[in-house]
Amino acid sequence: MADRLPALFAMDPVHLPRLFPEPLMRRLRAVLDIDPALVAERYEGFAPLADAEVVVSGWGAPRLDAAALERAPRLHTVLHAAGSVKPLVADAGWERLAVSSAADANALPVAEYTLAAILLAGKGVFALREAFRADRSFALGYIHPEVGNFGRTVGIVGASRIGRRVLELLRPFDFRILLADPYVEDAGVLGAELVDLDLLVAEADIVSLHAPDLAETAGLLGAERFAAMKDGAVVINTARGRLVDTDALIAELATGRISAVLDVTHPEPLPADSPLFSLPNVFLTPHVAGSQGNELARMGLYIVEEAERLAAGRPLAHLVDGDLRWRQA
Structure with missing residues (x-):
């Protein structure tokens, strides 16, 4: 398991168990070296960011701004278990990061x-x-x-x-x-x-x-x-x-x-x-059309499958085109 990509979660922790119920979490941890007990709600002072190559993010994730990117020299991929990525990554990050989103889910x-x-x-x-x-x-x-x-x-x-x-x-x-x-x-x-x-x-x-x-x-x-x-x-x-x-x-x-x-x-x-x-x-209705309840696991599944592709050296299926991100919701 030593060849697993170092990764971390970044989101509001309340969403983690619904995004990645136990079967999906097992699959994710088979390809990423990631600890569900460590979830970044802010990057300032979050030591694991320095070694992370992959961020698995979701609703409530802190923004990867210039300061966070500087503290994450090895980071190359963001797998976002949600929809819009516009507020997620600063402009400078799009020049070096591959960003995948579960927006289709x-x-x-x-x-x-x-x-x-x-x-x-x-x-x-x-x-x-x-x-x-x-x-x-x-x-x-x-x-x-x-x-x-x-x-x-x-x-x-x-x-x-x-x-x-x-x-x-x-x-x-x-x-x-x-x-x-x-x-x-x-x-x-x-x-x-x-x-x-x-x-x-x-x-x-x-x-x-x-x-x-x-x-x-x-x-x-x-x-x-x-x-x-x-x-x-x-x-x-x-x-x-x-x-x-x-x-x-x-x-x-x-x-x-x-x-x-x-x-x-x-x-x-x-x-x-x-x-x-x-x-x-x-x-x-109170903004419920998007993923709710068990539907969050569909987004988690998309991200697990992306992580498996990444670990296998295959192209990501849901890569966001940075030049067109401004047209997203």
């Missing part, structure tokens, strides 16, 4: 949540639930003419990693799919029609956000685009809260003309007196 539960929200929204379930709860009765056999998923138009904003998974999951259904993304040239291969964002919001029955959180995407959906949406349109946000002008969304929702499914908001958490908690046409 974290994308799946977000895409699954989104698919469920699209199907339920198309069926009118959120509004019908509110009506049923208020009336405590319904007309047996009544056909609701305004609902259904046959031929409904779904607009996907952003062919990100998650956006693409959503597009894959939508393929078996009878939807018309629109895609708005300035970096996509051929949406046909993704099963979608490429349109600009203004056309998408005007034509889609359901608008689902999957764009990254960048300066240019802040307030991507604002008052004008909400006003352009069809009566009865549904906005789904599982991306980042800043993509939406919250005040403009609240104002449009208050008219009752559109509805929303929101797993993320801006600010987050919302103030306790936010109208989003009480509006009947809002389905609000």
